[in-house]
Amino acid sequence: MSPPPVARAEIVVDLAAIRHNVATLRRTVSPEGASPVQMMTVVKADGYGHGMVAAAAAARQAGAEWLGVATLDEAMTLRGAGDTGRVLCWLAAPGEEYAAPVAAGVDVTASSVAQLDEIAAGVAAAGSPARLQLKVDTGLSRGGATVADWPDVVARARAGEEAGTWQVTGIWSHFACSDEPDHPANDAQERVFVEALAVAEAAGLRPEVRHLANSAAALLRPSSWFDLVRCGLASYGLDPAPGHSPDLGLVPAMTARARLVLTKPLAAGASVSYGHTWTAGQPTTVGLVPAGYGDGVPRHASNSAETWVAGKRRPVRGRICMDQFVVDLEGDEAGAGDEVVLFGTGRDGEPTAQDWAEACGTISYEIVTRIGGRMTRRHVHPDGGAE
Numbered sequence: 001m002s003p004p005p006v007a008r009a010e011i012v013v014d015l016a017a018i019r020h021n022v023a024t025l026r027r028t029v030s031p032e033g034a035s036p037v038q039m040m041t042v043v044k045a046d047g048y049g050h051g052m053v054a055a056a057a058a059a060r061q062a063g064a065e066w067l068g069v070a071t072l073d074e075a076m077t078l079r080g081a082g083d084t085g086r087v088l089c090w091l092a093a094p095g096e097e098y099a100a101p102v103a104a105g106v107d108v109t110a111s112s113v114a115q116l117d118e119i120a121a122g123v124a125a126a127g128s129p130a131r132l133q134l135k136v137d138t139g140l141s142r143g144g145a146t147v148a149d150w151p152d153v154v155a156r157a158r159a160g161e162e163a164g165t166w167q168v169t170g171i172w173s174h175f176a177c178s179d180e181p182d183h184p185a186n187d188a189q190e191r192v193f194v195e196a197l198a199v200a201e202a203a204g205l206r207p208e209v210r211h212l213a214n215s216a217a218a219l220l221r222p223s224s225w226f227d228l229v230r231c232g233l234a235s236y237g238l239d240p241a242p243g244h245s246p247d248l249g250l251v252p253a254m255t256a257r258a259r260l261v262l263t264k265p266l267a268a269g270a271s272v273s274y275g276h277t278w279t280a281g282q283p284t285t286v287g288l289v290p291a292g293y294g295d296g297v298p299r300h301a302s303n304s305a306e307t308w309v310a311g312k313r314r315p316v317r318g319r320i321c322m323d324q325f326v327v328d329l330e331g332d333e334a335g336a337g338d339e340v341v342l343f344g345t346g347r348d349g350e351p352t353a354q355d356w357a358e359a360c361g362t363i364s365y366e367i368v369t370r371i372g373g374r375m376t377r378r379h380v381h382p383d384g385g386a387e
């Protein structure tokens, strides 16, 4: 293999890890002999920061029947990149144009009669029927039709089906607390979902796929699998329910790394970065990392996260700045040009995105999705089968 290009700060995404994770998740929800549960790999928000098109291709190689995205634009980007498989999207503002995604065979979602009317207008413009999924709010109180509105949404969807405007391909909802497996909301949402399915069935709808589970529910709640699971975070090798998830051997796909720009000694009493929020208690050496909040490194990592340099954990000292931050090398030999890993697989002891999330008071979703900015992104292991 040719040596990696020298990068100031880069994100390395291991597509073999994504293939491995998607294949592992598929085996988990469709064990040998059981009736198969389809896999939707969620690649919204630029594939949780991993690169949407490359992550989508890796997921398809590993057998994902579906891709999930939030916006119509994301769905069209997948089509533009040559993906011809099933794609579901679920978030559009009033006035957005449905004709192109309908013509491109994207499954679109409606939560209200008003959205059904907008989709019908898109169908008229496209000149071809839509693949339509209906979303019911089972307790997240975010998107989805309320239980009170559900019969009207279902009736309008059925009428559109009879008129040839669309085919209702799916009915779905989304969990609020699936990362807390004992939370009573999980059972409650599942019960409401089953009731909503019965209402749809009684109205004559026969959706191909009924789905409720995200990553955490795919790992922790087989009763929620129905016909399909929607896995985002776990596909990228991160844990959606820390402290609860079984160890499936998922591998974090993203490594964020940089090169030290400079190292220098600090005398005892010297303070570091804006606001002088950290002061050396004894003489030490520090290294300058060329990435900051302008690259999506959370400012909340100030004085809390750790990096990995020359085989050891190295704490962030002082505030994260826009373009750079300082790590404590604690007197060790490390020099300009040496690699600094912000987070990676954790295999060699380096911090993970989960470690950064804990240091910053957030979730690993946010760490990987926000990192980027001026960092370059490099995909490795682009080809190959499922494992």
Ligand SMILES: *Cc1c(COP(=O)(O)O)cnc(C)c1O
Pocket (backbone or CB within 6 Å): 042, 044, 090, 174, 213, 214, 215, 216, 230, 231, 232, 233, 234, 240
């Ligand atoms: C983002 C999202 C998912 C994926 O959630 P993960 O916890 O990352 O698996 C599934 N469904 C919907 C509706 C989403 O918005």
